[in-house]
């Protein structure tokens with residue numbers, strides 16, 4: 351195996367990605383500066399229209415970040431203190447955080463051990479008369495099983511708020527063959543443009559999607575101080591905007607999103623092949639009805655000391671991450687009688703064995719070879 355690589359290995363190579371689009375990005379940023387239309391400038395509207403077209407969705411409402419997107423969605427849907435909102439136990443804290451912040455009750459349920467996405471049977475078991483919404487998280491770049499989730503929501507009259515922060519660009523295929531973009535199937539979809547996301551800007555950013563025109567108007571109002579017409583505030587809202595500079599960057603990067611997903615898939619296929627049938631590595635499973643955009647390449651280590659492996663990888667200049675080391679139900683802020691670790695055996699297990707390897711749009715074969723052969727050697 352090779353003992354080193356020329357380039358510094360990173361979890362996400364934003365610099366390498368920027369170099370390829372530098373001329374276009376620099377000029378678009380300069381245009382915004384020249385125009386001084388920093389807030390709600392033309393770039394925001396243009397990006398919004400481009401994203402609507404790309405997603406085949408009627409409305410995109412840009413906002414300041416993915417957490418705000420979730421919060422604005424929940425505020426707009428009129429969820430009230432005490433309402434229960436079901437979401438995945440194995441997720442980033444933001445999903446549960448906004449539920450708690452609004453005085454709603456987060457009801458955490460298990461995920462599938464292979465796809466890492468929310469388990470529909472577990473959702474069904476958790477539904478009570480107080481349940482008002484389900485928040486499936488399309489984790490690591492793959493869609494949760496939306497067809498049965500939507501059927502369940504319809505049966506119980508629940509909103510579906512898709513957390514698509516990690517899966518923008520992914521496709522879900524329904525049993526009738528219809529394909530839909532991640533985030534456009536539920537009542538609303540909420541995404542993040544955090545720099546390391548598959549469509550990341552150069553700061554914070556987010557968006558909400560919906561096909562419901564009346565709801566889109568309310569979402570816009572809540573995101574803009576609850577304002578219906580200038581200086582008229584019918585409801586309490588928030589101030590959450592996507593900066594024009596960020597929109598200008600996103601407009602350029604959106605044109606490359608499918609090519610970025612293809613590069614991520616190519617890297618994932620390399621890892622898959624290198625780790626196939628290894629007794630100590632469980633490669634990421636592919637969900638039946640979803641494409642994968644590989645926001646993360648997350649494998650499971652079997653019978654290996656994960657921390658030691660991470661240290662040994664780091665000693666070879668190979669970064670790795672654990673998403674997520676402490677599950678939401680174990681966090682002090684979310685502890686409750688229902689959130690006992692014993693109720694979440696799968697999430698508990700995943701928190702001990704998942705390992706995410708470097709994954710981005712600029713991975714080359716030399717790097718992939720170095721990372722995979724190093725891990726294989728360390729697992730001997």
Ligand SMILES: Cc1ncc(COP(=O)(O)O)c(C=O)c1O
Nearest residue numbers: 415416417442444515542543544
């Ligand atoms: C699953 C998930 N939901 C929500 C968010 C929140 O997005 P942001 O950081 O833009 O607020 C993230 C970001 O890491 C995420 O991964």
